[in-house]
Amino acid sequence: MIQxxxxxxxxxxxxxxxxxxxxxxxGVTENNRRAKYYKLTRTGxxxxxxxxxxxxxxxxAIAKVLQTA
Amino acid sequence: xxxxxxxxxxxxxxxxxxxxxxxxxxxxxxxxEREMEEEMRFHLEMQIEQNLAAGMAAEEARYDAERQFGNQxxxxxxxxxxxxxxxxxxxxxxxxxGSRMLMKNPGFTLIAVLTLALGIxxxxxxxxxxxxxxxxxxxxxxxxxxxxxxPRGSQGTSFPNYRDLAAGNQAFSELAGHAVMRLNFxxxxxxxxxxxxxxxxxxxxxxxxxxxxxxxxxTETDGTPGAHPVAxxxxxxxxxxxxxxxxxxxxxxxxxxxxxxxxxIMPEGFRGTWPLVIAPEVWIPVTMQPALFxxxxxxxxxxxxxxxxxxxxxPGISLAQAQAAVVLQAGRLAETYPEENxxxxxxxxxxxxxxxxxxxxxxxxVFAGLLGVIVGLVLLIACxxxxxxxLARAALRRQEVAIRLALGATRWRLLRQFLTESxxxxxxxxxxxxxxAIWLMGMIRAYRPPAQxxxxxxxxxxxxxxxxxxxxxxxxxAGVLFGLAPALHAIRSALVPLxxxxxxxxxxxxxxxxLRNILVVGQVAxxxxxxxxxxxxxxxLRQAQNIDPGFETERVLTASLKIQSSNQKISSQLAxxxxx
Numbered sequence: 001m002i003q004x005x006x007x008x009x010x011x012x013x014x015x016x017x018x019x020x021x022x023x024x025x026x027g028v029t030e031n032n033r034r035a036k037y038y039k040l041t042r043t044g045x046x047x048x049x050x051x052x053x054x055x056x057x058x059x060x061a062i063a064k065v066l067q068t069a
Numbered sequence: 070x071x072x073x074x075x076x077x078x079x080x081x082x083x084x085x086x087x088x089x090x091x092x093x094x095x096x097x098x099x100x101x102e103r104e105m106e107e108e109m110r111f112h113l114e115m116q117i118e119q120n121l122a123a124g125m126a127a128e129e130a131r132y133d134a135e136r137q138f139g140n141q142x143x144x145x146x147x148x149x150x151x152x153x154x155x156x157x158x159x160x161x162x163x164x165x166x167g168s169r170m171l172m173k174n175p176g177f178t179l180i181a182v183l184t185l186a187l188g189i190x191x192x193x194x195x196x197x198x199x200x201x202x203x204x205x206x207x208x209x210x211x212x213x214x215x216x217x218x219x220p221r222g223s224q225g226t227s228f229p230n231y232r233d234l235a236a237g238n239q240a241f242s243e244l245a246g247h248a249v250m251r252l253n254f255x256x257x258x259x260x261x262x263x264x265x266x267x268x269x270x271x272x273x274x275x276x277x278x279x280x281x282x283x284x285x286x287x288t289e290t291d292g293t294p295g296a297h298p299v300a301x302x303x304x305x306x307x308x309x310x311x312x313x314x315x316x317x318x319x320x321x322x323x324x325x326x327x328x329x330x331x332x333x334i335m336p337e338g339f340r341g342t343w344p345l346v347i348a349p350e351v352w353i354p355v356t357m358q359p360a361l362f363x364x365x366x367x368x369x370x371x372x373x374x375x376x377x378x379x380x381x382x383x384p385g386i387s388l389a390q391a392q393a394a395v396v397l398q399a400g401r402l403a404e405t406y407p408e409e410n411x412x413x414x415x416x417x418x419x420x421x422x423x424x425x426x427x428x429x430x431x432x433x434x435v436f437a438g439l440l441g442v443i444v445g446l447v448l449l450i451a452c453x454x455x456x457x458x459x460l461a462r463a464a465l466r467r468q469e470v471a472i473r474l475a476l477g478a479t480r481w482r483l484l485r486q487f488l489t490e491s492x493x494x495x496x497x498x499x500x501x502x503x504x505x506a507i508w509l510m511g512m513i514r515a516y517r518p519p520a521q522x523x524x525x526x527x528x529x530x531x532x533x534x535x536x537x538x539x540x541x542x543x544x545x546x547a548g549v550l551f552g553l554a555p556a557l558h559a560i561r562s563a564l565v566p567l568x569x570x571x572x573x574x575x576x577x578x579x580x581x582x583x584l585r586n587i588l589v590v591g592q593v594a595x596x597x598x599x600x601x602x603x604x605x606x607x608x609x610l611r612q613a614q615n616i617d618p619g620f621e622t623e624r625v626l627t628a629s630l631k632i633q634s635s636n637q638k639i640s641s642q643l644a645x646x647x648x649x
Contacts, residue, residue, distance in 0.1 A: 005139020006137050007109065007140075007141060010109060011147045011148045018091065020090070036108050
């Protein structure tokens with residue numbers, strides 16, 4: 001089992017921000033605390049769609065291989 | 070294809086925008102750092118609150134949250150690296166360290182920089198010469214649309230032929246002509262020779278160049294011979310002889326004892342259209358030729374091909390089409406005047422600048438290439454020298470390398486640092502080389518060919534952006550060349566024995582074909598080749614002086630006289646006096 005700490009989220013978020021896939025904004029939570037909110041940008045949405053599509057293709061291919069086997 | 074292009078553009082855009090964001094975040098590093106801290110702290114506190122709510126003890130809740138989060142220090146490190154422009158920061162660090170190291174060893178630095186300056190300076194000087202002579206584009210409008218008429222088997226076009234060609238011209242928007250002549254400028258004691266150019270009225274219009282002050286010739290100067298004693302002077306001539314006095318326009322100057330009114334001054338950089346070193350300084354209407362050279366009227370002689378004709382192609386007309394049109398015209402002229410125009414139908418069109426045959430340019434190129442190889446070898450020797458010095462120093466720095474490796478520096482990182490240092494050294498050498506080249510250029514400029522040339526020859530190399538770019542490139546190459554081997558050598562050394570015994574204590578094995586030996590052998594070999602080359606050059610020079618010209622050279626001399634009068638009678642009296 002691979003264990004990934006919750007904190008690994010942050011480098012990933014920063015990386016996506018650098019690539020322009022998400023946008024960060026400071027906001028306020030329900031109990032009035034400053035917190036950072038991340039939003040998907042248009043390029044990010046496109047990227048996501050592309051990744052999802054390619055993942056779907058991959059799993060489909062794997063499924064096909066397994067079926068024929 | 071368009072899809073591939075789109076893809077490429079997309080990637081390029083992404084790369085640039087990412088770089089931009091990185092640069093921005095580099096400037097706002099402090100804010101990023103604070104925000105990251107805050108964000109992570111917020112995350113932990115939320116988790117702690119949740120844990121507390123789930124009923125954990127305060128201490129336990131904090132530990133659990135931190136455990137779940139992972140290694141904070143490492144995560145922050147990773148995030149930081151993402152924002153920073155790592156490579157640039159490393160470079161600045163290396164540059165700072167490198168310059169400190171060079172400053173610490175002034176003796177070594179001085180010797181290395183001087184050695185490199187010699188090598189790079191020689192290369193820069195030769196390149197500037199080649200650049201001036203062969204590479205510099207003509208300072209005229211759209212030089213690629215200019216074509217030169219090249220009648221095979223003749224020196225040039227005769228003036229009556231030029232007139233007929235211009236009258237029937239279809240392919241060119243302007244068909245102009247020019248010829249370089251040696252003129253006597255001034256009178257009496259101060260008389261000097263200048264390269265003048267006799268040109269048709271549309272010469273400047275065809276080239277698309279405008280004067281800096283005043284005006285140039287119009288078609289009216291092609292009228293009655295001798296009726297337009299006017300002149301346009303070049304910028305260098307104006308500067309040297311008239312101290313850049315703008316009042317020169319409207320004044321008269323004396324050329325071959327004739328008065329000419331200056332009507333315009335050309336801008337700096339306009340040197341006519343001749344390749345290499347022929348740079349006319351005064352332009353005179355061609356119709357003044359009989360006045361300048363009494364008794365030798367070339368304007369009506371159809372057999373005397375002394376004039377060079379060129380034209381600007383009409384828009385939409387190719388060189389081949391123009392060639393066809395010119396051959397047709399020339400053929401007709403050859404038919405009408407078979408006696409004078411024998412072979413005129415074999416006229417060729419060549420792009421301007423390749424004037425006077427490719428073989429001449431080829432010879433010059435070969436000569437330039439030879440010079441290039443020689444100075445290249447000199448640079449190679451300099452590089453080997455510096456590499457040797459660096460190797461000696463690398464031996465002294467073994468301990469530094471060992472310690473840094475032990476502290477976790479990668480070998481790649483060390484290699485980068487060593488190379489940065491050597492390139493820094495090479496650039497310092499490049500600056501020194503430029504200074505040397507400027508001095509060498511002064512010497513070249515002061516050189517006057519010993520033999521009489523039909524027109525004054527001016528060799529005027531200068532440091533322009535192209536030459537500076539070349540020097541930069543050569544310095545960079547040299548830096549990598551002499552730096553790579555010592556750097557690789559230094560970082561390859563085994564770590565453990567060095568740390569154990571210290572730098573002085575490694576003895577025992579001495580490699581037989583060590584890098585240093587190879588460098589020394591190479592240096593000696595290349596030096597020997599250069600020495601032999603130099604010896605051969607000297608020998609050929611001496612042999613050239615001893616060539617038997619087929620006549621008695623003892624007690625014979627050639628002299629050229631400035632005869633100050635255009636008066637035929639005085640000239641013939643002088644001739645009688647001299648040859649009696």
